[in-house]
Amino acid sequence: MTSGPSPRVAVLGVGLIGGSIGLAAKGRLGAEVVGFGHRPQTVARAVEIGALDRGAATVAEACEGAELVFCAAPVAILPAMVGEALRASGPETVVTDVGSTKRELVKACGGDERFIGGHPLAGAETAGVENAREDLFEGARWYLTPTDRSSGLLYDRLQRLLSELGARPQAIDAASHDRLMATVSHMPHVVANALAAEAAQALTDGTERLPEVGPSFRDATRVAGSNPSIWADIFATNRDAVAGSVESVARRLGEAAELIRDGDRERLVAWHAAAGEDRRRLLESDSSAGPLHELRIVVDNRPGTIAELALALGEAGVNIEDMALYPAPDMTSGAVTLWVAGSAGAERAAQLVRGLGHTVSVLGAGE
Amino acid sequence: MTSGPSPRVAVLGVGLIGGSIGLAAKGRLGAEVVGFGHRPQTVARAVEIGALDRGAATVAEACEGAELVFCAAPVAILPAMVGEALRASGPETVVTDVGSTKRELVKACGGDERFIGGHPLAGAETAGVENAREDLFEGARWYLTPTDRSSGLLYDRLQRLLSELGARPQAIDAASHDRLMATVSHMPHVVANALAAEAAQALTDGTERLPEVGPSFRDATRVAGSNPSIWADIFATNRDAVAGSVESVARRLGEAAELIRDGDRERLVAWHAAAGEDRRRLLESDSSAGPLHELRIVVDNRPGTIAELALALGEAGVNIEDMALYPAPDMTSGAVTLWVAGSAGAERAAQLVRGLGHTVSVLGAGE
Numbered sequence: 001m002t003s004g005p006s007p008r009v010a011v012l013g014v015g016l017i018g019g020s021i022g023l024a025a026k027g028r029l030g031a032e033v034v035g036f037g038h039r040p041q042t043v044a045r046a047v048e049i050g051a052l053d054r055g056a057a058t059v060a061e062a063c064e065g066a067e068l069v070f071c072a073a074p075v076a077i078l079p080a081m082v083g084e085a086l087r088a089s090g091p092e093t094v095v096t097d098v099g100s101t102k103r104e105l106v107k108a109c110g111g112d113e114r115f116i117g118g119h120p121l122a123g124a125e126t127a128g129v130e131n132a133r134e135d136l137f138e139g140a141r142w143y144l145t146p147t148d149r150s151s152g153l154l155y156d157r158l159q160r161l162l163s164e165l166g167a168r169p170q171a172i173d174a175a176s177h178d179r180l181m182a183t184v185s186h187m188p189h190v191v192a193n194a195l196a197a198e199a200a201q202a203l204t205d206g207t208e209r210l211p212e213v214g215p216s217f218r219d220a221t222r223v224a225g226s227n228p229s230i231w232a233d234i235f236a237t238n239r240d241a242v243a244g245s246v247e248s249v250a251r252r253l254g255e256a257a258e259l260i261r262d263g264d265r266e267r268l269v270a271w272h273a274a275a276g277e278d279r280r281r282l283l284e285s286d287s288s289a290g291p292l293h294e295l296r297i298v299v300d301n302r303p304g305t306i307a308e309l310a311l312a313l314g315e316a317g318v319n320i321e322d323m324a325l326y327p328a329p330d331m332t333s334g335a336v337t338l339w340v341a342g343s344a345g346a347e348r349a350a351q352l353v354r355g356l357g358h359t360v361s362v363l364g365a366g367e
Numbered sequence: 368m369t370s371g372p373s374p375r376v377a378v379l380g381v382g383l384i385g386g387s388i389g390l391a392a393k394g395r396l397g398a399e400v401v402g403f404g405h406r407p408q409t410v411a412r413a414v415e416i417g418a419l420d421r422g423a424a425t426v427a428e429a430c431e432g433a434e435l436v437f438c439a440a441p442v443a444i445l446p447a448m449v450g451e452a453l454r455a456s457g458p459e460t461v462v463t464d465v466g467s468t469k470r471e472l473v474k475a476c477g478g479d480e481r482f483i484g485g486h487p488l489a490g491a492e493t494a495g496v497e498n499a500r501e502d503l504f505e506g507a508r509w510y511l512t513p514t515d516r517s518s519g520l521l522y523d524r525l526q527r528l529l530s531e532l533g534a535r536p537q538a539i540d541a542a543s544h545d546r547l548m549a550t551v552s553h554m555p556h557v558v559a560n561a562l563a564a565e566a567a568q569a570l571t572d573g574t575e576r577l578p579e580v581g582p583s584f585r586d587a588t589r590v591a592g593s594n595p596s597i598w599a600d601i602f603a604t605n606r607d608a609v610a611g612s613v614e615s616v617a618r619r620l621g622e623a624a625e626l627i628r629d630g631d632r633e634r635l636v637a638w639h640a641a642a643g644e645d646r647r648r649l650l651e652s653d654s655s656a657g658p659l660h661e662l663r664i665v666v667d668n669r670p671g672t673i674a675e676l677a678l679a680l681g682e683a684g685v686n687i688e689d690m691a692l693y694p695a696p697d698m699t700s701g702a703v704t705l706w707v708a709g710s711a712g713a714e715r716a717a718q719l720v721r722g723l724g725h726t727v728s729v730l731g732a733g734e
Contacts, residue, residue: 076632131665131726183569188562188587190627193642194619195558200645202550202612218650219589220555222691225643232635235627243624245569250624252561253617257610260557260602265443268599275560276592278567283585298498310677324589324691359498 006030007161010066012059012081013037014046016123017098018072019132022051024165027134036062046129063088068161071097075233079108086112094154100181101237102145102174110147110174116158117145117174119181120167127227138166145174182241186234189223190246196224219324292321293346294363295338297353309336312352318345373397374528377433379426379448380404381413383490384465385439386499389418391532394501403429413496430455435528438464442600446475453479461521467548468604469512469541477514477541483525484512484541486548487534494594505533512541549608553601556590557613563591586691659688660713661730662705664720676703679719685712 009025011018014037025031035052036059037043043055056062059081063069069085071078078099085095086109096118099105109115122140123131142162146155159169172180199217235242259271283292299309313320324337340346346362353360376392378385381404392398402419403426404410410422423429426448430436436452438445445466452462453476463485466472476482489507490498509529513522526536539547566584602609626638650659666676680687691704707713713729720727 128728131728133665180570183566184584187565188583190623191558191562191620192583192587192646193639194616194623195555196642196646196649198554198612198616198619199550199649202615203547203649216555216559216590217551219586220559221646222586223583224646225639225641228636228639228643231639232632235635235639236630236632239628239630243628245565246620246624246627248569249561249565250617250620252565253558253613253620256557256561257613257617260613261606261610263603263606265599265603268602269595272560272592272595272598272602274592275563276595279559279563279588279591282563282566282570298500361495361498 006032007067008065009033010056010062010069010085011035011052012062012069012071012085013073014042014051014129015072016127016129016131016136017120018070019046019049019051019129020123020134020136021070021072021098021165022046023049023132023134024137025161026050026053028166029161029164034062034066042129046132049129049132051129051132059084060088063093065090066093068158069093069095071095071099073097074230075099075101075105075237078105082109082115086115089114092154094151094158096144096158099237100185100234101178102143103178104237106145106147106174111149113149113151114154116150116155118158118162119143119145119177122167135166137162140167142167142169143177144169144171145177146171147174178238179241179245182238182245186238186242187245187249189226189231190235190242191249192221192224196221291343292339292341293343295340295346295349295353296361296363297336297338297358298360299336299358308356309338309353309358312356313338313340313349316348316352318349318352373399374434375432376400377423377429377436377452378402378419379429379436379438379452380440381409381418381496382439383494383496383498383503384487385437386413386416386418386496387490387501387503388437388439388465388532389413390416390499390501391504392528393417393420395533396528396531401429401433409496413499416496416499418496418499426451427455430460432457433460435525436460436462438462438466440464441597442466442468442472442604445472449476449482453482456481459521461518461525463511463525466604467552467601468545469510470545471604473512473514473541478516480516480518481521483517483522485525485529486510486512486544489534502533504529507534509534509536510544511536511538512544513538514541545605546608546612549605549612553605553609554612554616556593556598557602557609558616559588559591563588658710659706659708660710662707662713662716662720663728663730664703664705664725665727666703666725675723676705676720676725679723680705680707680716683715683719685716685719 007029009031011022011033014022014035018035022033022035025033033052034054034056035043035046036056046052047055063085066089069089071081071085073081078097082095082097082105089095093114095115097105098118098120100119102117102119106117120137120140120142122136144159162169259267310320318340321339321341338349340349350360350362374396376398378389378400381389381402385402389400389402392400400419401421401423402410402413403423413419414422430452433456436456438448438452440448445464449462449464449472456462460481462482464472465485465487467486469484469486473484487504487507487509489503511526529536626634677687685707688706688708705716707716717727717729
C-alpha cells in the first residue's frame with residue numbers, strides 16, 4: 001500500500017477506536033479518511049482533532065470511493081451497519097469491523113467475499129473520540145476472522161494496512177475467537193459481578209455492620225458492572241461461549257467447596273499451589289521481555305511515595321508492567337506490589353527500591 | 368495502661384505481625400517485650416531491629432510475669448500454642464492471638480476466661496520480621512472475639528492496649544467473624560483460583576495459541592495461589608463458611624449463565640448495572656474521606672509518566688487510594704485508573720491530570 005497512491009478509508013462510528021483508526025491512517029499512511037457518525041457534533045470534533053478529513057452525511061457517502069471501510073459501532077448494530085456498508089461499497093472494497101464478538105456478525109455478513117471481521121485488543125478502558133490516539137494500536141493484537149468465502153486479495157490488503165497502523169494482525173476463525181474472549185475477558189466480568197452481588201447480600205443481610213473490604217475483594221471485583229450497555233451486547237452476542245465458560249467455573253467452585261469442606265490440608269495446599277502456577281503461566285505468555293517478577297514493597301502511603309518509586313524505576317529505564325496498591329485502612333502506609341518483566345529488570349528494580357529505604361521481597365517466575 | 372508502670376508483653380512467634388506488635392508496644396507504650404520463636408536466628412534478628420527486648424528459650428519463659436501474651440503463629444498451631452501460653456501464664460494475664468480464623472480456636476480455648484481471640488486486618492501482603500513496622504496497625508481494624516466466659520477486666524485491658532498500638536479494636540463473635548472473612552477475603556481467593564485454573568485449561572487444551580491476557584483477567588486472579596500453606600490452613604479452619612460462600616457464588620454463576628444463554632438484553636443490562644452498584648456500595652463503606660471516585664486517564668506508559676502523575680497529585684495533597692494500570696500490549700502507552708476519595712479530591716485530581724496534558728474521565732459515586 002505504501003508504494004501506491006494514498007488509500008481512501010471510511011470510518012463508520014467515530015468513538016475511541018474509529019477516531020484512533022482515522023488518526024493512524026492519516027498520520028502513518030497519508031490516507032484520506034472520511035467519517036460517518038450518528039451525532040454530528042462528534043463527527044465535527046473528530047475532524048477538529050484531525051481524525052477525519054471530513055464528515056459524510058450518510059453511510060453511502062462515506063463509503064463512496066473507499067478502498068477500506070471500518071465499522072466501529074457498538075456490537076448490537078454492527079450487522080445492520082456492515083450490511084449497509086457492503087451495499088454502498090464497490091466490488092474491490094474491503095469492509096471490516098472492530099466488534100468484541102465475531103460469530104454472529106460473521107454468520108450474518110460472512111457470505112460476502114468483501115467482508116472480513118476484525119477485533120483489535122486495544123482501548124477497552126476508555127471511550128470517546130476525545131481519547132483517540134494515533135498510537136492506540138501500536139503492538140496490539142488485531143484478530144481477523146476471514147471465512148472460506150473471503151477474498152484473499154482483500155484479506156491481504158486489510159492485514160497489510162493494519163500492520164502499517166502498528167497492529168499485529170492474526171487470523172482466527174470466528175467461533176474460536178469468541179471462545180477465547182469468553183475465557184480471558186467475558187467470563188471474568190461475569191465472575192466479578194457474581195462476587196460483588198454475593199458480598200453485597202452477605203454483608204447487608206440482617207446486620208448494620210459493613211466491614212472493611214480487603215484488597216483481594218477490590219481486585220477480584222474491579223470490573224464489576226462496568227459499561228452495562230456495552231457488556232450486555234457482548235454477553236448477548238457470545239451467549240453460548242460465555243455461558244459455557246461461566247458454568248465451567250461454577251462447577252470448579254462446586255468442587256473447590258467440597259475440597260474445602262473435606263478440609264484435607266495436603267490436597268488444599270496442592271490445589272492452591274496449582275492455581276498460582278496456572279496464573280503465572282498464563283501471564284508469562286503475555287510478556288516479551290521475559291517472565292514477570294513480582295516485587296512486594298512496604299511503603300509510606302503519604303502522597304509522593306509512589307511517585308518517588310516510579311520515578312526511580314523510570315529514570316533507570318525499568319518499566320512497571322502492572323501495579324497494585326494495598327493501603328492500610330488509614331491510608332498512611334501500605335504495601336505496593338509491582339510487576340517487572342525479566343529477572344535483570346526485577347533485580348535492578350529491587351536494588352533501586354532498597355536504595356530508597358524500603359524493604360522489598362522479589363518473587364521470581366519460578367516461585 | 369499509660370498511667371501505670373510499663374506493661375510486660377510476651378510475643379510468641381516473631382514474623383511480620385509479632386515483630387510489629389513488639390515494635391509498637393516498645394515504641395508507643397514503653398513496654399518490655401520478650402519473644403519466643405522456633406528459629407533462634409529470627410528471634411535474634413527481632414532483638415536486633417528493636418522488636419524485642421530479649422528472646423526466651425521457651426514459651427513458659429516468655430510468658431513469665433507477662434500481663435499480655437500475643438500468640439502470632441500460623442493458624443494451624445495456634446490451639447496448641449494458646450493452650451501452652453495459658454498454662455504458663457498467671458491468673459491476671461490476658462492471652463490473645465492474631466489468627467485469620469477464630470471459631471475453631473475459640474472453641475478449643477474459649478473456656479478459659481483469660482483467652483480472648485483477636486485478628487488484626489493488617490499486613491497480609493508481606494511477611495517476615497524484616498518487614499515489621501511500628502505503625503503497621505495504625506488505623507487498622509482489630510477484631511476481638513470474647514465469649515460469655517471471658518473476663519471483662521482482661522478484655523478491657525486488651526482493647527485499651529490495642530488502641531494504644533494505633534488499632535481500632537471491635538468485638539465480634541467468632542462465628543460472625545469467620546463468616547465475614549469468608550465473604551470478603553477467603554471466598555475471593557477461592558474464586559481467583561478457580562478462574563486461573565479454568566483459563567489455564569481452556570487456553571491450553573488442544574491449541575498452541577496462548578493469547579494475550581487482558582487486564583480483567585489479571586485483576587480477577589491477582590491473589591490466585593498466593594502462600595499455599597497459609598491459605599490451606601485458613602480454608603481448613605473456616606471450612607463451613609468458606610464452602611458455603613463458594614457454593615453461593617457457584618449458584619449465582621449458574622443463574623448468570625442462564626441469564627446470558629437467554630440473551631434478554633434488558634435483563635442483562637439491569638443485572639450488570641446492579642453488580643456495579645453493589646461493588647461501589649461495598650467499597651464506599653471503606654472510605655472515610657467520602658465515596659470513591661474513579662479517574663480514567665490515558666497516558667504514555669514510558670518510564671516516568673506514572674511518577675509525574677503521582678507527584679502532581681501528591682504535591683497537591685490528593686491521595687491515591689487505589690490504582691490500576693492497563694498497559695497497551697507493547698507497553699508504550701495505556702490507561703490508568705485512579706481512585707480518589709471525595710468529590711473535591713476527584714475534581715482537584717482531574718484538574719491536575721488535565722494540566723499535565725492527559726485526557727481524563729471522572730466517574731462519580733453516583734454513576
